[in-house]
Amino acid sequence: MRILLLCHSFNSLSQRLHVDLRRAGHEVSVELDIHDDLTREAVALFSPHLIIAPFLKRPIPADVWRRTLCLIVHPGIRGDKGPSALDWAILESEARWGVTLIEAREEMDAGPVWAWREFPMRPARKSSLYRREVTEAATACVFEALGRIERGEGPVMPANWGRGRERSACRKSDRMLDPALHSAEEALRIIRASDGDPGALLTIVGQTFLVFDAEPAEGLAGPPGTLVGRSRQAVAMAFREGALWVAHLRRPEARSLKLPALRLLGVDADVLPIVARPQPCRYREENGVGVLEFRFHNGAMSSEDCDILREAIVTAKARALPVLVLQGDADCWSNGIHLGIIESADSAADESWRNINAMNELVREIIVTDDRLVIAAVLGNAGAGGVFLSLAADEVWMREGVILNPHYKDMGNLYGSEYWTYLLPARVGEDRARRVMQARLPMGIDEALEFGLATRRLPGNIDAAEQVLHRAVAELAASPELAGRIAAKQARRGRDEAEKPLAAYREEELRRMRRNFYGFDPSYHVARYNFIRKTPKSRTPLTLAIHRATGDEADRGRTMR
Template sequence: MRILLLCHSFNSLSQRLHVDLRRAGHVVSVELDIHDDLTREAVALFAPDLILAPFLKRPIPADIWRKTRSLIVHPGIRGDRGPHALDWAILEGESQWGVTLIEAREEMDAGPVWAWREFPMRLARKSSLYRHEVTEAAVACTFEAIERIGSGQGPAMEANWGQGRERRACRRSDRTLDPARQTIAEALHVVHASDGDPGAALVIGGEDYLVFDASEAEGLSGEPGALLARSGGSLAMAFRDGALWIGHLRRPQRSSLKLPAIRLLGAEAKDLPELPGPEPCRYQEVAGVGFLDFRFHNGAMSTADCNALRAAILAARQRPTSVLVLRGDADCWSNGIHLGIIESADSAADESWANINAMNDLVQAIIETDDRLVIAAVTGNAGAGGVFLSLAADEVWMREGVILNPHYKDMGNLYGSEYWTYLLPARIGAERAGIVTQARLPMGIDEAIELGLATRRLPGIIVAADRDLLQAATELAASGEIAERIAAKRARRARDEAEKPLAAYREEELKRMRRNFYGFDPSYHVARYNFIRKTPKSRTPATLALHRAGGDIGMRRTMG
């Protein structure tokens, strides 16, 4: 089937559908919803059998859906209508929610229903629910609808009705934090529902801010609204019955930057006591295995973050274990350097340089860990330098459903570092390495395993993935061949170093990166500015839009 993905942006759900539909043999093209006339042109060029809208902010023009069946992913239970469906579910404490696949009609969210799925809600950020429960439900609904269409069946329901109801759009008042009135639980619902966009409104020191990335500050309390403590980049604020750690803030002005709270409130926070708070890195040992968990907001790793994880790895190397597992956050493993902090720096070029060098120091620490096996447990999506961070490990164990974007070029033709010119060809060969980095396409676990970017498959459900990870890692540590494998690893690293030192790879990569940061071509700086400030796209990249790339190249990444 020829399927056109029509989306506001090529977000995580759109990428997952792109991967899974192509894997299932469908010819998939993407058109970003920039202008109705461009959408009409895309439909005329591609002649899709089906239009699928995973993420839209505007209705599909009637002249399009009347000619081509158009299905819209609505992140709500049957009968739910209106924008901000998932936001409302979190705000109102729904215990059960779902996804409904609705055919476009004049009345929004009211058309025939082709499939639906429901799931229990959990206390989590909107983006986490979206990346897991909503995404899995949307994929299942999509494939059920395609099967119904292929077999000549009609929709499952002639109209969208059920337990849900029509709701208005969320207003600022629905997303406002009031420390004197709200409990911690109530405040977390507001922050979680506003995660990603647009943020929860809060007044701090008489100034307006938008709050992201909050968690309970256990054991802390004070006058509601007062700042109590600092921990890393987070600040603790008192609420009616306790306190919250606030991880990130943004000014409400258009195009402002989301940054660690301490960076925006430096003056107000400088005299606060430093107390234990959210830990980006946590280490524990189980049956001879060291598990180093790390979480960086949205997978962005600043210079300080890279240094913190490197220090944690060096400390873990002092422990008498034979296996070290690097387990990233289940929402985002890593997306490489922190573009937001770079954008906010006095010199973006200097901060870029410091950040990539800190990332390289981190990767080098993993590569040079030669007295134990290192496992990268990639349970969340990874992009750019984050993918190559995982390849520094001896094995990559990847969760079903994770999406990788192993390329840099969309960030203004950034060359990339993290020793990728050493790590990637060693895994998949020089020819395939070139194709992967040039293709600029997301990939799923099947392709990652076929290529050698991943070595073991973990279940898609997080709890099951963690269970399998624990069992497999402890079995590896207890195996009779572990000492032999470590010795072979040490010998292989010595041979590689003798053939070409790591320092040479780093020097060559950084020579190219220096041109990106300090050279005459401003592409990287322009692309970073537009990405961080979510500047709307003026066109759909030709790597995604088959209909604009010339020719029908449904299988664009051919490994041979």
């Protein structure tokens, strides 16, 4: 079946559907919802059997949905209507929520229902619920609808009705925090409902900011609205009852940058007491295995973040255990260097250089670990340098449903480092390495296993994935073959170093990266600026829009095999 994905942006859900639909044998093309005339043109060029809209902010033109079946993913339960469905579900503490797949009609969110799913709500950020529960439910709905279409069946309901109701978009006042009025618990709910976009409004030391990435500050209190502590770049603010750690802020202006709180506040950090809070890296030992869990907001890793994780690995390596697990967050494993901090620096080129070198030091620390096996537990999506961070481990155990973007070129033809010229060909071979880096397409678990970017499949359910992971690494640690595998690893690393030192790979990569950062071609800086400030796209990349591509571009958009 020819399926056109029509989306405001090629977000995580759109990528998941792109991967899974192509894997199921469908011919899939993507058109970004830039202008109605471009949508009409895409339909004329591709002649799709079906249009799926995973993420839209505008209605589909009536002349399009009247001619071609259009199914819209609505992140709400049956009967729910309106543009802030998931936001309201969090704000109103819904115990269960869901996804409804609705056929386009004149009235938004009111057409026939083709499939629906519900799930229990977690106390989590909107983006976390979207990446996990909403994505899984939406994917299941789409494939149920495809089954109905292929069997010649119609929708399951003639219109969208149920226990949900029509609600307007969340207003600015719905997202405004008042420390004197709100408890920390109430404020946290508003921040979580506003996570990602547009953020919750809060006045801090006389300045208004949009707040993101908050968590309870246990044991802290003070006059409402006062800052009562700091930890790294986060600050703790007191509310009517309790306090919250606020880790990221953005000024309420168009195209402003989301940055670590202390970077934007401009307050004298020394006047705030340093208070312990949950750290981004947590190490524990169980069943003879060292487990290092880490989480960085949206997978972006600054120079400081890279240093923190590297130091945590060094500390873990001081323990004489035969297996070390690097377990990333279930929302994002890593997306590589921190483009926001780079964009905000006095010299973006200098900060880019500092960040990529810190990332390289981190990757090298993993590569040279030759006295144990290192397992990268990739439970969340990964992109760019984050993919190659995982390849530095001996094995990559990847959760079903995770999406990888193992390429740099969409960021202004960035060459990339993180020792990828050593790690990737060693895993997949020279020919496949070239195809992976040129394809610029998202990759799921099946392709990752086929290409060698993953070595073991974990269940899609997060809890089940963690159970299987911890049971399997305990078995690995107890295996009589482990000592032989570690010895073989040491010998292989020695041969590789003798043939071509790691320093040589790094020098060659950084020579190319220096041109990206400091050279006459500004492509990287322009692409970074547009990406981090969410500049609207003026066209759909030809690797995605195969209906607009020709020759090699179309081939890369159809397959990487």
